[in-house]
Amino acid sequence: MPAPVVHIDQLSIAFGGHQVLRDFTFTLNPGQTIAVVGESGSGKSVAALMAMGLLDKRAEIKAGAAQLFSEDLLSFSSEKWSDLRGNEVAMVFQDPMTALHPSIRIGRQMEEVLERHTDLNRADREQAVIEALREVEISDPESSSKKYPHEMSGGQRQRVVIAMAMLMKPKLIIADEPTTALDKAVEGTILALLNKLVRESGAALWLISHDLEVVAEVADEVVVLFRGETVETGPAKQVFTAPKHPYTKGLLGCRPPKEGRPFPLPVLDDFLNDTVPSKQADLVAPTAAEEVMTITGLRIGFERRSGFRKTKQWVINGIDVHLNRGETLGLIGPSGSGKSSIGRAIVGLNSFESTAFSYTGDASKIQFIFQDPFSALNGSKRIGWMLDSVLKRHQPELSPLERSKEAQALLEEVGLTAADLNKRPKAFSGGQRQRIGIARALAAAPEVLICDESVSALDVSVQSQVLNVLNGIKKNRGLSMIFISHDPDVIRYMCDRIMELNPLD
Amino acid sequence: MAVAAPIVVLDSTSNANDMDLNRVLLGPGSKTDMGLHLFGTDKYGRDHFSRVILGSRISLTVGFIAVSISLFIGIPVGAFAGYYGGRLDQFLTWAMSVLWSIPTLLLVIALTFVLGKGIVQVFIAVGLTMWVEVARVIRGQFLGEKSKEYVEAAKVLGFSAPHIIFKEILPNTWGPLVVICATNFASALLIESGLSFLGIGAQPPVPSWGGMIREYYPYLITGKAYLSLIPGALIAGSVLSLNTLSTVWSERD
Secondary structure (H helix, E strand, C coil): CCCCCEEEEEEEEEECCEEEEEEEEEEECCCCEEEEECCCCCCHHHHHHHHCCCCCCCEEEECCEEEECCEEHHHCCHHHHHHHECCCEEEECCCHHHHCCCCCCHHHHHHHHHHHHCCCCHHHHHHHHHHHHHHCCCCCHHHHCCCCHHHCCHHHHHHHHHHHHHCCCCCEEEEECCCCCCCHHHHHHHHHHHHHHHHHHCCEEEEEECCHHHHHCCCCEEEEEECCEEEEEEEHHHHHHCCCCHHHHHHHHCCCCCCCCECCCCCHHHHHCCCCCCCCCECCCCCCCCEEEEEEEEEEEEEEEECCEEEEEEEEEEEEEEEECCCEEEEECCCCCCHHHHHHHHCCCCCCECCEEEECCCHHHEEEECCCCCCCCCCCCCHHHHHHHHHHHHCCCCCHHHHHHHHHHHHHHCCCCHHHHHCCHHHCCHHHHHHHHHHHHHCCCCCEEEEECCCCCCCHHHHHHHHHHHHHHHHHHCCEEEEEECCHHHHHHHCCEEEECCCCC | CCCCHHHHCCCCCCCCCCCCHHHCCCCCCEEECCEEECCCECCCCCEHHHHHHHHHHHHHHHHHHHHHHHHHHHHHHHHHHHHHCHHHHHHHHHHHHHHHHCCHHHHHHHHHHHHCCCHHHHHHHHHHHHHHHHHHHHHHHHHHHCCCHHHHHHHHCCCCHHHHHHHHHHHHHHHHHHHHHHHHHHHHHHHHHHHHHHCCCCCCCCCCHHHHHHHHHHHHHCCCCHHHHHHHHHHHHHHHHHHHHHHHHHHCC
């Protein structure tokens, strides 16, 4: 048995007394793929950062052993690290757009790695780069190497990042959420490609992900982390099909099911407290078809400026959208398909053209839930002020006292408490902020709710809670909803009717 | 100090103008029937300490009023330019660049020729030139903030543009605004001193730090250098502390 690439025993890491990782034990052998799975705040990235020597100096590290290539990595000097990184140890990051330099041709960027670590001449370097691009299955590697990152799609960019990581034939590759920023459709192929290349080269792959389902396909073993603690380890297939720990069960069970539309979805606490409801009634589409909104011949375009000429590039060219009362319409498609543009056009955030646009109520009765719970709320305002100003605008007949009562009722409707009125957004987690966004939209007493990737930025266990909130208010208030997402499972679960969009060329 | 002036000064006349030719140019620490002259007396026999303290009032007033005027004009101009963009932004940015290209001191001098000499003219003139800096900072902030989702959310919720500009976005530009105010305050102090030194700022007998330097700089080579060095050090000190304040503020998280 060859010596392990990484061997970590009883590692604990804390920042300023706050424990982020506790008793983490991990052994990675050559040719092996191990996935560390957990949600945000689980500490899944911290151990990998330490193994790359990238951990903040303020971190308090306690470990029985922390070895890289059988040497104590805590004693490495910074020169040793910079020799190792990119050479023997390589990293693939989450976002290929920020991992690549935006204004240097990709071929040149890759050559720089070779310049730093080898003494190949220029022609050999170019050859090696093209060879590496061919290995990651980029079509026409010669001309692709002359491209800038923005000229490529997200999937292609991530292939470039992988090619760059593999250039020096490293012994260890750490991939931190390598497919999270990509469309669902390319996610699987990229991960399979990464895994194939690593296995062929005999290196070890340390995969970090929030998605047990995706990594179960490629990893040999899985380590599940929950709030810094290792809750389950084992062969990937086994952990995925027969999870033992309630948290792992929850991680898998909170996802919208592949079939059926039970409401409410089980949430993480159900699994931790063993109170998973057995059989739930399914969500059903409304039977009577009463049209709330009809748009025909919808066209959405953006102006492109090339030199002095202005051209209009259409992302949506002549489609019909209609929405019935009480129904959820799903819009799904890859990035660039214009699904978000439709939602934004309906509420007036994008300009659009249409042959006919009819809506039964007034425009303020269409409200919008945004994707990013962090930027959708004004950081300098208290929650109470936000709700109060919306109520003042939309229900001016209410007295200040009635408004504050109403604000309280709205927060309770989305599962928060009256005490939260005095807090600012900073005090809340992502899921809670998304609830506040929902409460704020409800304060305008809407009839139609447009959710644009509203749960995409959330952890799986939080996702199910927010989906439950959305379905709950929809049922109680008789709302109609347009639900936009790239996630087929979520769309299938949420929607009565689905429109699939494809990018125009 | 400026507020406590009535208590600490010896000379209670409004401009510390009580002249007495029997006590001209006494050294620091001398005693007369008026009391102890901490910084001595000037060439008209006025208590130098009292005049320095009262001079701080002039400098601070110029700072406050000039900064207020610059905020009053700069915030709306910058906010509208940044928020609406397009032709309005182009026009306002152009106007700002034109004003920006004129040296401040020159513009102030020109304005004092039109409006006449005096302290009121100085702070109006300084305020009218300084708003450009405020407007630039505010415009930049608005350009960054207006594409954030909370602004879009406010639009969808049906809020009016003034509500979005002044109640939603403006509070988020507070940090850089405080920094620019402190630096502007410091430069207003400097401009006022410079103008008074040139003789077109505060008019004698009103005590102002710049005017006092002007009055006593010939004494620099005599034994009475402190007469102009003291107000000079105070100007330097105030500007330094305001700039330090703004640096601390901008580095605070």
